Each structure stands twice: as C-alpha cells, then as structure tokens.
Amino acid sequence: MQGKKHLAGGTLALALLALAGPASAGEITYWSLWNDQEPSAKEVTALAKKYMDAHPDTKINITFNGRQNQVKVRTALAGGTSIDLVDGELDNLAGGLVAAGQVVPFDDLLASPGPDGQAKFSDLFLPAALDVAKHDGVVYQIPYDYNPYAFYYNKQMWADAGVTAPPATWDDLLADLEKIKAAGHNGLAVESDAGVYNIKYLTYMLERTLGPDFLMKAVEDKTGETWKDPAVLAAMQKMRVLWDKGYVPPESKGYQWPAAQQTIGLGDTSAELVGSWLPIELADTAGPDFQWGTFPFPTVDGKGDPKHVEVLQIAFVVLKSSKNQAEAEDFIKFMLSNASQQEYSANALRPAVNKSVDWPKQLADAHAIATGATLVLSEDDGVKAKYPDYVANILEPTNQKAFLGDLTPEQFVDQMVSLTKNYWASK
Amino acid sequence: MFSKRLILGFLAPATFIYFVFFLLPVACTLYISLFDWTGFGDHMTFIGLKNYVRMWSDPVFWISLQNTFAILVVGGVCVFALALLFTALIDSGVWGKKLFRFIFFLPNILAIVAVTAMWSYIYNPKGGLLNGLLKGIGLTGASKFLWTAPEHIFWSMLAAIVWVNTGFFLILLLAGTDKVPKDMYEAAELDGASIFQKFFFITIPMIWDVLVISLVIWIIAAMKMFEFPYAFGLIQIPQQLYTLGIYLFIMGFGHREPIYQLGYAAAIGVVLLALTFILIFATRRLLRRATLEF
Numbered sequence: 084m085q086g087k088k089h090l091a092g093g094t095l096a097l098a099l100l101a102l103a104g105p106a107s108a109g110e111i112t113y114w115s116l117w118n119d120q121e122p123s124a125k126e127v128t129a130l131a132k133k134y135m136d137a138h139p140d141t142k143i144n145i146t147f148n149g150r151q152n153q154v155k156v157r158t159a160l161a162g163g164t165s166i167d168l169v170d171g172e173l174d175n176l177a178g179g180l181v182a183a184g185q186v187v188p189f190d191d192l193l194a195s196p197g198p199d200g201q202a203k204f205s206d207l208f209l210p211a212a213l214d215v216a217k218h219d220g221v222v223y224q225i226p227y228d229y230n231p232y233a234f235y236y237n238k239q240m241w242a243d244a245g246v247t248a249p250p251a252t253w254d255d256l257l258a259d260l261e262k263i264k265a266a267g268h269n270g271l272a273v274e275s276d277a278g279v280y281n282i283k284y285l286t287y288m289l290e291r292t293l294g295p296d297f298l299m300k301a302v303e304d305k306t307g308e309t310w311k312d313p314a315v316l317a318a319m320q321k322m323r324v325l326w327d328k329g330y331v332p333p334e335s336k337g338y339q340w341p342a343a344q345q346t347i348g349l350g351d352t353s354a355e356l357v358g359s360w361l362p363i364e365l366a367d368t369a370g371p372d373f374q375w376g377t378f379p380f381p382t383v384d385g386k387g388d389p390k391h392v393e394v395l396q397i398a399f400v401v402l403k404s405s406k407n408q409a410e411a412e413d414f415i416k417f418m419l420s421n422a423s424q425q426e427y428s429a430n431a432l433r434p435a436v437n438k439s440v441d442w443p444k445q446l447a448d449a450h451a452i453a454t455g456a457t458l459v460l461s462e463d464d465g466v467k468a469k470y471p472d473y474v475a476n477i478l479e480p481t482n483q484k485a486f487l488g489d490l491t492p493e494q495f496v497d498q499m500v501s502l503t504k505n506y507w508a509s510k
Numbered sequence: 511m512f513s514k515r516l517i518l519g520f521l522a523p524a525t526f527i528y529f530v531f532f533l534l535p536v537a538c539t540l541y542i543s544l545f546d547w548t549g550f551g552d553h554m555t556f557i558g559l560k561n562y563v564r565m566w567s568d569p570v571f572w573i574s575l576q577n578t579f580a581i582l583v584v585g586g587v588c589v590f591a592l593a594l595l596f597t598a599l600i601d602s603g604v605w606g607k608k609l610f611r612f613i614f615f616l617p618n619i620l621a622i623v624a625v626t627a628m629w630s631y632i633y634n635p636k637g638g639l640l641n642g643l644l645k646g647i648g649l650t651g652a653s654k655f656l657w658t659a660p661e662h663i664f665w666s667m668l669a670a671i672v673w674v675n676t677g678f679f680l681i682l683l684l685a686g687t688d689k690v691p692k693d694m695y696e697a698a699e700l701d702g703a704s705i706f707q708k709f710f711f712i713t714i715p716m717i718w719d720v721l722v723i724s725l726v727i728w729i730i731a732a733m734k735m736f737e738f739p740y741a742f743g744l745i746q747i748p749q750q751l752y753t754l755g756i757y758l759f760i761m762g763f764g765h766r767e768p769i770y771q772l773g774y775a776a777a778i779g780v781v782l783l784a785l786t787f788i789l790i791f792a793t794r795r796l797l798r799r800a801t802l803e804f
Contacts, residue, residue, distance in 0.1 A: 151763070151764075153764070153768070154763045154764060154770075157549050157550055157770070158549075160550070160551075161549065174768065175764070175767070175768040176768075177768070178767070178768030178769075178770070179548075179550065179764075179768045179770055180550065182548075182550075182768075183548055183550030183551055184551075185550055185551060274745070275658065275659060275660060275663075275748075276658075276663075276743060276744060276745060276746055276747075276748050277745050277746055278746050278748070279745070279746050279766050334635035334636055334654075334656065336656050336659045336660070337633070337634075337635035337656030337657060337658045337659045337662075338634075338635060338636075338658070339630050339633075339634075339658050339744055340744050340745035340746075341745075342630075342634055342635075342636070346636075467767055467768075468768065471764065471767035471768045471769040472761070472767070472769045472771065474767050475760060475765070475766070475767045475769055476570045476749075479746075480748075480749045483660065483748070483749075484660070487659075487660055489660060489661065502569075505567065505569070508567070509564050509567050509568060
C-alpha cells in the first residue's frame, strides 16, 4: 500500500514536472489572499516549489497576506513595490485592481493552447466560469477556485426524515423543512451577523423570479422605484416564512458566526445556504462519516432556472507594472493544469475550476451543480463588484433587518426605495 | 541652566519624529479628503468639500457617530463609575489590594481577539455561559434572551468594553490615590468621616489631575474605538457596531466588499480627529482647577 502511494506520488510529481514545460527565467513576486497556515496556502507553496524545480531559472516569492491582500497590494504599489501576480476573490479584484485598470488582459493567454493539450486554454474551465471574469468584455482574471452558493445539507438527516430527493421548487423546500422539523431537528442554520450569507436568499429569490439582471436594474434606478416591483415584496414575504414556520430556530437571531453552522456539524440543524467552504470548515465537528449533500436554490413560483448559480471564485491577476508577465502567465497555466488542480483540490480540499478535476467527496453534489451550470452569476448578481458601497451600506444591512424580522417586508421595500434614492442623490 | 541651543538639540529629534509621523500624515489626510481617489494609482479627482457634504446626508456616518458617542458617554460613565467605586473599595484597606488590582487589570493583558471570542461564548444563545447561568438559577424566561440579536448587540458589546476598560482606569486612579498623604485620611477618620466621605472629599480632589488625564485618555480611546467592534463582529461587522473608526476602515480599505473610497475615508478621519480635539479641549477647560501641591 505504502509502495503504491510512493509510486502514485512519484508519478504525480513527474507529471507536474512534465507539465511545467520549458524553463523561463525571472523572479515572480506573488501576493496571495490565503493565510500561511491555511491548507490552500500550503498547497500553493508546494505547487510553486514544483514549478521552480522544473524551472530552475525562475524564482517565485510568495507573500501570504490574508483576506486584506488587495489593500496591502494597493499600499505596496503606492510605495513602489514591484508585484507581478496577485490572487483574491474575483468580485473584490473586479472592484479593485481591475476597475483601476492596473491588470493585464488575458484574452491572448486564454486563446493559446491549454496546459494539458487543450486547443485553447479557455476550454479547461468549468462552464461559464470565465464569463464573470470579464470587465467591459475582456477577461482580466483567471479563476482557480470555484465556490458555488447553494444549500449544503446533512443527507442522512434528510433521508431519516423521509425526504427522498432534493427540493426542486420553493414549495418543495418548505415541505421538506416541515418534515425535518417534525423529525425534531432545526431546518436551516442562519447567523445573525453573516449578512454576506443571508443576502443570498434575497439575490437568489430575485434572480429566480425576476431574472439575473433585475438586482442591478433596481440598484441603478436612481428613483429607487424598481424596488416597488411586487415580486420584491413577495420574495421577502417568502423569506420570512422560514422564520414564521419555525424552520429557522428563533435563537438564530442571536447567533454569531460560526455558532449556527456548528449546529449542522453537531447534528442539530439540517442545512445552510452558503458557499462550498462549509463542509471543509465543519470537517472537525461533523467528522469523516458525515454525509454532505448539496442542492441548488430551487425555482420559485415556477420561475427561474436552478442551473443559474451564484459563485465566489478565487482568481489570479497579473499587474500591468509587472516586468515578469510572461513568467507569471506561465505559472498561472501550470496552476490550472489538471495535475496541479487535482493536487490542490485533493490536498487543500478546495473546489477546483478545472472541469477535468474531481472535487473532494464532501463536495460531489456541489461539483455536479458546477458542471451543470448554464449561467454563473458573480456575487450579488454583479452589484458587489460595481457598487460595493451600496451592498455594504444599504443592500445587506436592510436585508438583514427584514430577514431577521426587524422590518416588515413592506418596510423593507419602502426603505430600499428611499435609501437607493438617497444613495444616488449623495453621489 | 541649559543653553537654548542645547535644549533645541534635545527637542529636535522628537519634533522631527512628531512632524514626520503625525503632522505630515494629518496634512496628507486633509489633502486626500478633498479628492475622489480609490488609492489605486495616481489618478485623483479634486472635488473640494464634497466628501464632507456627502457625510452630512450619509445615514451610515450618523449611525457610526451615534455609536461612537454612545461608547464615549454611556461607556465612559460606566467605566469611571465602576473604576471609582473599586478604587474606593480597594483603598478602604480591604485585604488583597494587589490581588484585586491584578484581577481587574487582567483583561488588558489579553489579546482583544481572545477577549471578544470569550464574550461571544458568554453571549451564545445556546449553551452560552450567561444564559446557562440564568437557567441554572431558575430564570428560564431570562435565559432565552438573545444578547447578540441586532437590537441588543451594541449594548452587549458595550458591557464587554466596560469590563475590559474598567481595570485600566482603576490602575490609573489607584496610582493617584497611592500618592495621597495618609495623614489626611487619619485626620478625617478622627473627625468620623465614612469611607465614601473620605473618598469624595479627600481622594477625588487630591487626584483631580489624574482623573482629568484619565478622562482624556478615555475620550481618545472611545473616539478611535476600532479593534473591539472589529473582532466582536467576527465574520462581518454588523452596522449596529459601526464606530467612526470602523466606518472609516470599511469605506477606505473594504472589508467584505471592495470599497476603496480613500478620499471619503480620509474625510471621516479628519472629522474624527477634529471631534477628538474639540472634546479633549472642552474637557480640559471644563475640569480645570487650581493644582493642589502636597
């Protein structure tokens, strides 16, 4: 067994070396959003070492800055520090370095052959993953980590409660949650401070009932009147049903992250609408035998397509000021290769964006959602990247108030109208 | 005794450091506040006082200001009331003065992240220490109280801030009371003064300068309150916990969203600095008394 492991490891290493391709000289300065103790950081470091082994003339200096990476990059660039490669959440990069015009376009790179014999590099990605990496029609980011927002649930608990198939419609979901409740469990985990998760109920509701462009239209309407669409009120009323029927336990209003999600791992609660990091975050609490399932946000009132998926991607950008653009792009190709992505996914337990790569077993259902997606939506249907202050100061806080029951659905609509109007008046 | 040149020579390094690391950044902040600037690249658009005008109609700025003042005033009253009470009790000759001083100061030597994590556990609606305790003593109804629900979370955080800061100000006040001549208390005791009479008619007047300095330190700490709400907010700081410092950070540096409005953040910083100066100046003027020498 041990010998087989060594053989497999050796084969993988050789494959990676072969993929790394011809040597290219240079020193790549790479600033990353991971913290150095995270499995992802360790895996990125390991892959960079493999790349350097195959390219003795290239050195990669990685700095792990944590989630405030882009702010540190901004300060460093202002101070004259030379940085070649940066990674970050795709929508944050879109609203920062990309919007500021400080990164290079990748269209030529994506049109070039892929690292595993693909005719084009762009053929390697999960469906529609690159669509949200565009700015004014040009791709400026190469994602390597793909996290769909969906319901992550305890398959065993649902089966024990008599639910045989994931819900296809909102009404199915309510019926299933009723069964979970009858079985003595909490339906959904909600954290009162996680506005960034709770907003997904609203964005998905609006996307399903009014289409993927509605939210942006409502935000950009300077009168705020678009928020008066009856479907907005209906969406919030449906969201409140989750509380009124007791599918979200009342104490959730006082849960601070990660208190609610822990109740899933402990077997008290059945599911959460969240990103694909949940099973990994709960690995220690839930244990290895926990059966994770994932289903997409269902259709609402017969409207919408569950194959439309909101995704948080982690992506690379190469800075315009870089003197090592070719080397940085070559390294990106290496990181996106089948072997690198397989190693990244298996060792860091992350969902890879390379469509040929399997995801960890906890994310098998999530992978099926990703491979079947017909439309990938960026966070908050693109509003987060384009109007981040609107999301932070208006959309998420007001949704929080209504979702947690401090505003009625009617008051929610009224506030969105007046706050949107005020937002544009102050611009 | 010293020549002017020598004095200038000694003052020069400190003055230089003060200029480079305080006055110059303040001037730069004031300058940046007049621009629309993301901080990426050199492209800055001059907009005059528009960032300040925008603040006037920005509801989140007012929420942040209101929260900051609530910490300053309500938190300040609680911190100083408790610190003075404990000073009176510890100075009354109770056993274990050093032990109590250590216990009260302990929260100040712990990392803020650890302290906020502890308070999150205390307030946890299910299995939290506080509700568990309430349930344990038979207050079943009260044990269901949601301390960190949006409508309560600010006051719950403020209680934790008071808990952390009381020990620090207690130490300052105790350092002042240690210097009060003991014979004054002995004379008062002969006249039949109670513990609290001695405290209010001897201790307070005698440590007045320490009290004023402590108030100034509190004003500065409360006005720039950042770390505690930031850590207490964990995954995402709810608007109920926004202070001016937090709002400045979110608008200038982003948190979960890519908001990079450095000009607006700089304007908030200028207002914060101005308010702090005004409050310190007013406090010192209002509480000015003749210095007691002993």
